[in-house]
Amino acid sequence: MLKFDVVIIGGxxxxxxxxRELSKFDLKAALLEANMDIASGTTKGNGGVIHSGYDPNPSTMKAKVNCKGALMYPKLAKELGFEYKNTGSMVVGFEDKDTEVLNKLYENGKKNGVPGLRIIERDEIFKIEPRVNRxxxxxxYAPTAGIADPFEVAIAFAENASENDVKIYRNQKVVGITKNDEFFNITTQNRExxxxxxxxxxGVYGDYIAKLVGIEDYEIKPRxxxxxxMDKAIGFELNTVLFPLPGNRTKGIVVIPTVHGNIIVGSTARMTEDKEDISVTKEGIEELLNGAKHLxxxxxxxxxxxxxxGLRPVETNxxxxxxxxxxxxxxxxxxxxIQSPGVASAPAIAEMVRDILSNEGLDLKEKKSFNPYRTPILDFSELTDEEKDELIRKKPSYGRVICRCETVTEGEILSAINRPVGAVTVDGVKRRTRAGMGRCQGGFCQHRIVSILSRELGIPKDEVLLENEKSKLIFGKMKGQEESRE
Ligand SMILES: Cc1cc2nc3c(=O)[nH]c(=O)nc-3n(C[C@H](O)[C@H](O)[C@H](O)COP(=O)(O)OP(=O)(O)OC[C@H]3O[C@@H](n4cnc5c(N)ncnc54)[C@H](O)[C@@H]3O)c2cc1C
Structure with missing residues (x-):
């Protein structure tokens, strides 16, 4: 049996x-994730806005962690080497009466401690973002808002935690928990x-995990x-995140720049019962595009x-x-x-959990060896021609471009696979390197990534999965097919 001071369920x-927060202290901690990779639940399917924090009602838990979390991002991005842009955000009003809602949000934001909020008018709006509807x-205007790739942030947290001795176990679905006076015994499908x-x-299974220890107080339903x-070929980038006036329960259809130069439009919102179904709809496209074109x-x-x-985990009580x-x-x-804004709030949630653990009796002694820094995967496309030449001379795998749309080399993919908490699936490679995220969506590079994963993990190609055991990619050879040339 593996013994720890703290076990975190959910990656x-x-x-x-x-x-990552607990990795700063002298204690034994582990994280158990049910899926083959971390960041493969709601964290993989969201808008990546680091909301500034004017939105939550000041009396809520969300308000306590949103603004604080957002303000922690710039430092975290430097330490952990993930992409973050402080773009600011605008909630856009089109009529005089809209100022009433904007003023309410402004007052709300002030109560939540959001710095720098201002109501601005036409000239300044178009100066900040010339593409806004005239x-x-x-x-x-919220100057402290920003954008990040949520899965990149989570992967960075996990890698840094792992390098600082937190054990990250994937493929570990918690199915039972018992407790005696001193310890919890946690059972997964194959370990204790x-x-x-x-x-x-x-996430959406938070109520299930609570029920395993007899806590029936929560009900989590997915929203x-x-x-x-949108393809980068659209020909322009946005400078800032654009919101319409908020709806009753959601922030409305938002137009979001990404750290890599695409534009994301999100999100629709509908309560459902199904905790697994993330299939997309035709109606969703129309609703989102109409909302986006308005802005x-x-x-x-x-x-x-x-x-x-994605599925926002909503605690219905x-x-x-x-x-x-x-x-x-x-x-x-x-x-x-942790429904929206969970990405923005995560760093502050982590500190709050640390303090709760301390109040509950966990001894938090700072670890002298803690290293806050993580070296990200090198981005070959960002190098100068001279730097590229030199790298290829030293490591020829950087001379083989695997994903043409995003210019991702074999060297970067090898690095994604062979690092702490490395990629073990095609989607895992995609989230760490962007291979497959471009215009052709993996049409060109997917089979080449399968070959690399097969070689590096020492498994046959037909055992390489897209994301999980339900997403097998190769079922066998076609009649007359010769060995692949890769
Ligand atoms: C459409 C949409 C747009 C959004 N946009 C934004 C945004 O722009 N900005 C923002 O801040 N937030 C946004 N959010 C919210 C944000 O995505 C979530 O708040 C956040 O991802 C929640 O993270 P989590 O770690 O709590 O849950 P998850 O990412 O779901 O992680 C929970 C993990 O627990 C694992 N797990 C479950 N059961 C078990 C078990 N039995 N054993 C072991 N592991 C288990 C799961 O596999 C999963 O990996 C959005 C959400 C959606 C759906």
Whole structure:
């Protein structure tokens, strides 16, 4: 049996941020993730906006962590080497009466401690973002908002936690938990773990994990949301994140620049019962494009290259984040119901969980050897020609371009596979390197990535998976087919 002080259940952005925070201390911690890779739940399917924090009601848990989390991003990005852009954001109003809503958001934001909020008018709006609908009249400008790739952030947290001795176990689905006076015994499909403390960060399954220890207080239902990715060929980038006036329960259809130069449009919102179904719809495309064109008329359907979806884990009793120690089961901490803005809030949630653990009796002694820095995967496309030449001379694998759309080399893919918490699936390679994220969406490079994974992991090609055991890519040879030339 593997023994730990703390076991975190769930390897999304919430669980990995907590793992990284705990890696600063002298203790034994582990993270258990059910899927083949971390960041493969809701964390892979969202808009990546680091919301500034004007939106949540000041009395909520969301308000406590959103603004604080967003302000932690610039430093974290430097330490962990992930891409982050402080783009700011605008909530755009088109009529005089919209100033009422904008003023309310402004006041709300001030109460939440969001710095620098301002209501601005036409000249300044178009100066910040020339592509906004010319009918725009007013906007709430939030200078501290930003953008990041949520899975890149979670992977960076996990890698840094792992380098600082937190054990990250994937393919470990928690199916049972028992407790005696001192320890929890945690059972997965094939192993047992022992821990003094459990942190439940299991996303849409947060209520299931709580029920395993007899806590029936929570009900998590998914709020399904779809998003679109526009091709870089659209010919322009956006400087800032653009919101319409918010709806009753959501922030409306938002137009979002990405750190890599695409535009994302998101998100729809619909409550569902199904905790697995992220299949996208035709109606979603229309709803999203209509919303996007209202804010940025130049967005056109023909530049759409991908549609994807995610499930916001909504705790239905509170419609709020639940970040607390259980009063019923000593040592069991919940970080669940982390619907939007969970990406923005994750760093602050991690600090809050750290403090809760300390209050519950976990001894937090700072670890002298803690290294806050992570070296990211080198981005070959960013190098100068001279640097490229020199690298290829030293490591010829950087001379083989595998993904042509995003210019990703074999060297980068090897690095993605052979690092701590490395990629083991085709989607894992994609989230770490962007191979397959471009215009052809993997049409050119997918089979080449399968070959590299097969070679590096020492498994036959037909055992290389897209994402999980349900997404087999190769079923056998076609009649007359010769060995692949790769
Ligand atoms: C459409 C959409 C748009 C969004 N846009 C934004 C945005 O722009 N900005 C923002 O801040 N937030 C946004 N969000 C919210 C954000 O995505 C979530 O708040 C965040 O990803 C939640 O992370 P998590 O780690 O709590 O959950 P998850 O990422 O779902 O992680 C939970 C993990 O637990 C694992 N797990 C479950 N059961 C078990 C088990 N039994 N054993 C072991 N592991 C288990 C899962 O496999 C999963 O990996 C959006 C969400 C959606 C759906």
């Amino acid at each position: 999304g952005i919430t669980g990995t941020a907590i793992a 009918a725009a009249k007013y906007a709430l 773990y022992q821990a003094r403390f459990i942190v439940n960060a299991a 399904f949301g779809e998003l679109l990715v 940025v008329p130049d967005i056109e359907k023909r530049f759409l290259i991908r549609q994807f979806a 509170t419609n709020d984040f639940v970040i607390e120690a259980s009063k019923k089961v000593k040592g069991f901490i919940n970080a669940i119901g």
